[in-house]
Ligand code: ADP
């Protein structure tokens with residue numbers, strides 16, 4: 041299957057070729073012909089499967105004929121965050137290079153002047169976050185009755201961010217005879233209802249089961265005590281062939297602290313979370329994209345939907361509270377065919393959260409075992425032996441730096457553009473009162489001696505302990521073999 045088989049114009053095929061795509065992804069292969077036939081569409085596919093091009097490409101051809109009119113955009117793409125909106129705009133510019141189409145980006149947090157000017161001159165494609173669009177609409181600065189095509193992108197994110205009422209309002213203002221497309225990684229009931237209400241006889245495309253995760257991602261969970269999380273993370277960063285990693289935490293305070301700690305340990309890390317202003321966030325992201333740093337510590341909202349290429353690892357430093365976040369987080373790796381590894385740290389207090397994740401993804405996540413370790417593990421040195429170099433769970437700095445300096449996968453520095461969004465958007469998730477939740481009861485957690493990892497996998501998990509274990513003193517690294525490999529919870 042090639043792009044040429046999908047019915048796109050020659051100009052577009054040229055632009056696609058220039059973008060370096062050789063083959064359409066499954067969602068693109070199915071969606072593009074349907075959109076070209078002006079059908080309504082529901083597209084469900086995991087994060088990173090190329091949903092953007094599956095609507096932007098055919099939209100360009102659909103919009104190619106027709107006339108612009110002042111204040112009346114001809115098509116509308118709704119995005120939950122300004123980062124995503126800006127990304128779609130970039131895509132639009134790239135694919136639309138050979139077309140005479142005008143696009144405007146309508147996002148919160150930036151001056152309205154240029155946006156209004158563009159609207160006045162007439163746009164073919166308007167890419168907007170719901171908040172700013174509503175704002176302009178209510179002030180009479182924009183009319184939606186000339187809008188014959190609507191895309192609701194990242195619908196499940198829209199739901200998370202509380203935008204569903206806004207979207208309903210906007211849909212009501214659009215002409216009834218229009219083409220509507222809805223894209224989402226998951227399909228919770230509210231989204232289904234929205235689709236039933238605002239789409240007519242849609243073609244539904246589902247690329248692999250909703251809420252399932254990508255097969256290019258090898259996912260593990262690691263039972264770990266709260267106070268050993270950082271040590272465990274640092275060991276993995278140093279020993280799991282990490283090229284680039286995003287480390288997710290549930291709380292902004294943890295993001296900040298962890299970034300500091302990692303830097304102190306010599307890692308090249310940065311942070312993004314909701315308390316950081318948009319400019320700084322963007323700069324941090326650029327540093328990550330250009331390879332100046334290779335570890336990004338992030339909160340969910342700040343990292344949502346970001347298209348960062350070639351992330352080799354995702355770490356869930358905290359098990360996400362909302363199972364959908366799990367899918368989105370680990371979807372930052374294994375993008376566009378590349379392989380990735382995802383690790384989720386699970387404390388005793390996370391038992392329910394991880395169960396919910398496994399319910400949603402309909403698969404039990406493998407426990408990270410000895411067989412999954414990518415470096416040679418040596419048995420703990422016998423008494424009296426001098427430990428070779430591992431009194432700490434990580435590589436010496438020089439070795440680790442080398443790893444960090446390894447050439448990154450192809451990533452061009454991107455053009456910098458201001459991206460802003462409603463700062464309120466960042467507050468959805470990060471303030472949940474989990475801080476005072478039950479602490480790990482360490483008496484229940486015993487490090488185990490090695491056990492063949494195979495048997496670990498075939499047995500029911502989370503209920504291991506060996507009675508002949510020799511406990512390790514708290515906080516002590518127990519030799520070259522990472523201690524967390526043997527930790528289970530009763
Ligand atoms: P989604 O919206 O499904 O999460 P995106 O549209 O952001 O995914 O695409 C993810 C990544 O895949 C982007 O970096 C994009 O440039 C890349 N991509 C999209 N389509 C193709 C393709 N046909 N071939 C190669 N890479 C692609």
Ligand code: MG
Nearest residue numbers: 091092193194
């Ligand atoms: Mg997308």
